[in-house]
Amino acid sequence: MTIFGASHAESVGVILEGVPCGVSLRAEDFVEDIKRRSPQSTAETTRREEDVPILEGVDNDGVVRSGRVVIIFPNRDTRSADYSHLKRHPRPSHADLTQRLKYGEEYNLAGGGIASGRMTVALVAAGVVAKKILGGVAFTTRLVNVGECVDPERFDSVVADAHAKGDSVGGVVECRVVGVPATWGEPFFDSVESVISHLVFSIPAVKGIEFGDGFGAARVYGSERNDMIISESGATTTNNEGGINGGITNGNDIVLRVAIKPTPSIAQAQRTYDFECGELRELRIGGRHDACIARRAMVVVEAMVAFALADLKLQNG
Numbered sequence: 001m002t003i004f005g006a007s008h009a010e011s012v013g014v015i016l017e018g019v020p021c022g023v024s025l026r027a028e029d030f031v032e033d034i035k036r037r038s039p040q041s042t043a044e045t046t047r048r049e050e051d052v053p054i055l056e057g058v059d060n061d062g063v064v065r066s067g068r069v070v071i072i073f074p075n076r077d078t079r080s081a082d083y084s085h086l087k088r089h090p091r092p093s094h095a096d097l098t099q100r101l102k103y104g105e106e107y108n109l110a111g112g113g114i115a116s117g118r119m120t121v122a123l124v125a126a127g128v129v130a131k132k133i134l135g136g137v138a139f140t141t142r143l144v145n146v147g148e149c150v151d152p153e154r155f156d157s158v159v160a161d162a163h164a165k166g167d168s169v170g171g172v173v174e175c176r177v178v179g180v181p182a183t184w185g186e187p188f189f190d191s192v193e194s195v196i197s198h199l200v201f202s203i204p205a206v207k208g209i210e211f212g213d214g215f216g217a218a219r220v221y222g223s224e225r226n227d228m229i230i231s232e233s234g235a236t237t238t239n240n241e242g243g244i245n246g247g248i249t250n251g252n253d254i255v256l257r258v259a260i261k262p263t264p265s266i267a268q269a270q271r272t273y274d275f276e277c278g279e280l281r282e283l284r285i286g287g288r289h290d291a292c293i294a295r296r297a298m299v300v301v302e303a304m305v306a307f308a309l310a311d312l313k314l315q316n317g
Contacts, residue, residue, distance in 0.1 A: 001016055005122075007110060011073055016068070019064050030125060038296070049076060071125040071129075073122070096109055105275075117293060120204065127307055144172040145172050146158045162291045170261045172258065175254075182234055184309070192247055212256075263292070
């Protein structure tokens with residue numbers, strides 16, 4: 001997978017190589033997941049992109065023939081002027097500073113550049129293709145909490161409250177995968193956890209990941225959490241390991257949770273370093289941003305988990 005473009009470039013997209021020939025792929029296959037990523041409330045960005053994919057490497061019958069697929073999403077609703085001052089006055093907890101240090105003062109930060117959440121539309125597209133390769137594997141992805149709230153019926157009001165204050169809030173996404181057989185993955189460097197985590201951490205705003213009971217495992221005795229094997233197929237009474245032992249799938253559901261930080265771009269004034277005057281100054285960001293990116297990130301997390309598993313399936317033969 002190679003992604004290209006930038007938030008305010010002509011387009012963003014993804015190049016996928018090694019896609020099995022014969023996979024059926026049409027523009028309508030992307031509609032559902034692209035919609036899940038789209039903003040749907042007043043507390044989310046007002047940027048609106050159609051995001052109808054342009055497919056290359058697929059024949060007129062909608063079949064992959066060459067093993068190489070290119071998926072392109074044109075950028076149309078851009079407002080680059082909102083970001084012109086961030087070259088000298090970088091946003092706290094954003095990639096403005098690190099991109100300036102790495103690529104130079106003239107690097108185009110419009111929309112966040114390559115570090116923008118806009119790039120995740122390419123990741124979602126890759127996930128759609130991965131799900132085609134996986135076949136009967138099923139995903140259930142949900143928000144576990146928004147900020148400190150664990151009541152799904154209150155999530156919208158928590159986000160709306162943060163938005164009204166000119167602030168933002170984070171959340172935790174849980175992804176459960178059913179139907180992955182045992183034996184996928186390799187010990188150590190290509191463990192299932194390693195491969196999934198590598199891709200999930202490519203998503204902007206991700207700050208943590210755990211599998212099964214995760215960090216909770218550090219607070220209990222082994223006698224309390226060991227998954228007792230109850231059948232020849234490897235079924236267990238509990239699933240604290242999250243469907244993985246020794247880096248290899250064990251046939252149970254794969255379960256993981258991902259921490260999404262609060263969006264750094266907030267409407268409140270913040271004091272941060274200004275390179276032009278060489279001192280701390282008040283920054284007002286402006287632009288169009290989400291008060292909570294976690295809802296829109298759910299499908300992106302799911303996409304990267306799907307991509308990792310599709311890769312592992314192909315490697316497993």
